[in-house]
Amino acid sequence: MAPPTGNEKHTPGTTRRSLLAGVAALGALGAAGCTRVATASTTAGGDLLDRMRAAGVVRLGIAGEIPFGYIDKNGELTGEAPELAKAIFKRLGVDRVQPVPTEFGSLIPGLNSQQFDVVAAGMYVNPERCEQVIFADPDYQMLDSFIVRKGNPKGLHTYQDVVEKKAKFATGTGYAEIQYAVDAGYKESDILIVPDQVAGLNAVEAGRADVFAGTALTTREVVKKSAKAEATKAFAPLVDGKPHVDGGAFAFRPTETRLRDAFNVELRKLKKSGELFRILKPFGFTEAEMTDLTAKELCGG
């Protein structure tokens, strides 16, 4: 199995530190993945969708993030993106989905080095990422929120608060939230980068960080495990000085336009029939988080 090439573009907002850690983690996971049976990517030649149909399986890059994509208590793959993948790929003639877990910061390098076929992690579409992958249209829209200690002793509600109150800021490897903090004036090298939301919760509980930033849904879910921490009210980060609503979507290698377009056709049908919301609702999504945003507009035109 091909390791990351090392020449993947550095995503602004993805620290070199976190990218390297992510690639190392991916290498370890990839080694385990090499024992798997032949998949679409290991079967030579042809179009990826045809190869996945022949192999009967699509490999999903996931980041162990509840509720976006994770392995549950019974060892089963689930979450917003995997359940949506099951529905869409079945309609495309690919019956099985296979998880490839990695850190969030390794999803794009892993996709582009053939470790999996698509990113199924609810990844936000933004211009930096659109230079490295192609996205389906978003299947949901989302605001951010913070994990803080109970009672929010430092009064942190926005990225501007974090900067003004000189709070210790943490977020996940490769997260879009890195850039939101930097845009608000937080020094990138001062950010505590952790592997995921559980490590973020631990850092806040232990006082290594005052705040961990993530999606409003992620933070709300993970604090359920905590007596010491809470999630703040969801808010829109500022992008170019204006409140910004994010949209999360599946990502594909830049060459896979046929697969992405076929995926979009089925996604649109699920949106229209209301089936998309039925799939996402059990994971805590609200009707207000359904969206008409397009990848094109979030990529910047």
Ligand SMILES: CC1=N[C@H](C(=O)O)[C@@H](O)CN1
């Ligand atoms: C689902 C998700 N979205 C954000 C991102 O895309 O960077 C991060 O918060 C990590 N998790």
